[in-house]
Amino acid sequence: MIGIPISYIARNLMARRLTTLLTAGGMALVVYVFATVLMLAAGLRETLVGTGQPDNVIVIRKGSQSEVQSGVDRRSAGIVETLPFIATGEDGTRLVSKEPVVLINLPKRDSGKASNVVIRGVTDHGLTLRPQVKIVEGRMFRPGTSEIIAGSSVATGFRGAAIGETLRFAQRDWTVVGVFDAGRTGFNSEIWGDAEQLMQAFRRQAYSAVIFRLVDADRFDDLKRAVEGDQRLQLDVKRESQFYADQSEQLAKFISYLGTTISIIFSIGAIIGAMITMYASVASRTGEIGTLRALGFSRTAILVAFLGEALLLGLVGGVVGLIGASFMQAVPISTTNFQTFAEIAFHFTLTPQIIAISLAFSLVMGFVGGFLPAARASRMKIVDALRAA
């Protein structure tokens, strides 16, 4: 069977530029929304998954879902510290950080509207345990003082959090002496200070979480058994990577469900646009279809040609939509994660998977929109078609 050349199909789209433009434009917008939403969910997941280290372990109170809800008293923290399988640092001490984590309400720099920011008290090993955290401006806080350092998203996003500025909370003025960057991780949305100083200021007796590094990431199950078998400890043990990944789930799911539903509803509009265009295309080329059939092209060839035209239309829309969506990667976004009740900054992230899904989505739109018109074209009788022209 001989098919109709692709260049012939493509030229048909070029022949009616305005119609092609409007139809593909509608599809491009649908793909744009679809891809943007997936990028948002992917960006959130990437940020929180990247926050945790696979060989780090976090211990929180049983049943609590976030560090802020948790409380680990000093006695339990002390027992955890002596557990086996904990790695030791260069100075011979165990790589353990006992950290209080609370939320403070801060006004955003641009709108003045308040949001909750995580403030974390860290000890010496806090930085060792998170190699991705680098001081990019100023210096580290001095232990035993009311100095704090701010994550880069907090420093730019919230009032009083840039270097040299002060924040007032818990009856003290806290000076920001440094800004740290933690790559694309959740730590960028946190403020860090000295653990003991923060506990005194907030009048906390208990830590929120104990974080430590394993000698060997494979020993996690042994460690988990050791904690769960200890009658004195009412604690949950999680790999840090898993702990943060879990925190992205609800919001990421909400965004992708809502977004996919919206995109599917929107796509009905775009499919109808394609259908109208393709029906018109078939109607105005009845004579041409007759001629093609008379020349010996089969019904299948006609069907394929018109479907090809619709698919091409969808593809153009898909590519344009994706190009538009890729520009969104430059836009930072910051919102409250309802699982932790804390602000989290992240980026739209375009992954190869999203590109593939979006293009497939646009082709499906083209296919669904073009199938009925193409079927009508292929069913025409040669005589009738030629007579209609």
Next chain:
Amino acid sequence: MFVPLFVLRNAFRHKLRTTLTMVGIIVAIVAFGLLRTIVDAWYAGAEATSSARLVTRNAISLVFSLPLNYAQKIRQVEGVAGVSWANWFGGVYITESNFFPQFAVDAATYLDMYPEYVFKPEEKKAFLVDRQGVVVGRKLADLYKWKIGDQIPLRGTIYPGTWTFTLRAIYDGADAKVDESQFLFHWNYLNDTVKARFPRRGDFAGVYIVEIRDPAQAAEISARIDATFKNSLAETLTETEKAFQLGFVAMTEAILVAIQAVSFVVIIIIMAVMANTMAMTARERYSEYATMKALGFGGGFVAMLIIAESLSIALGGGLIAVLLTLPVAEIFGNAMGTLFPVFFVSHETMLMQVGAALVVGLVASAVPAWRAGRVRIVDGLRSVG
């Protein structure tokens, strides 16, 4: 009479095309209405507030609570009519996905302060006397098929352990704006249990709800309350209930802005589809328009015919869409369960839907109408569709 009929006949000349366009418009306008309603639902908590109520919380953030003795001190502040308090419980019912708000409240004072929760008197009394009792909103009770007398277990996340409550009363909202998905139980039950197990965590209130005599004085009374606790261990931040609720909305503003933006995208999509339809329609009829001009009709009249045709299709679809939005929103709201406790289509949304249809009809016909109005008789008669 001739012109409207002419327009209508023209509109339905290509039945398939017009029907498809209308379906597209209906889908788009329903989606637009639904998205606006989702945005409204976000603000529902703030809409349902009373200007006679203030909320006092810890100035650091909601994570920190306030000592119980603040109740007495707030009550003494000038202009305050009553004080109640509530603690966010944050428990899990069976699995994490069953989310609904749970508060431990000082029952007697709290229910008095929220007259919009309507109770059967005997149920309310049964709740007040049962320390382990709980009241829930109608929507929540329907969702989980709870009946009066049922035992409801919650797994604590902030307060460890499994907590069991007995359903004693179900409230209805006084109007559609009231959140019927709340789960309220006795603060005393929470406090006594917590105190027995963790003495240091007892006698704390999450937030104080303050009833004031004169809503116009809200700002002054708020300042007075906060001044009372200035430089204490737990400084307070007092704001109107509405500002308090809007604070939550502001936290997720980025998502809200995105939904709003997307609701306009669907209108642009359908504008492109409709513009395409009108462009094709006008192109096919150039010779007819030329004929009409030859008969003496002006360019303006021809343009008006196209605009009227476009508007009638768009508005026809738009009106059907507005009517369809109501049942669709009902189904959607029920499917979302407690995520959007208050979900109904407002009058403004309906007006905006009609407005959007109008704009789509006008914009879609602008270029074809302008072209057809200017077409020269000779060119028009020569053109083939």
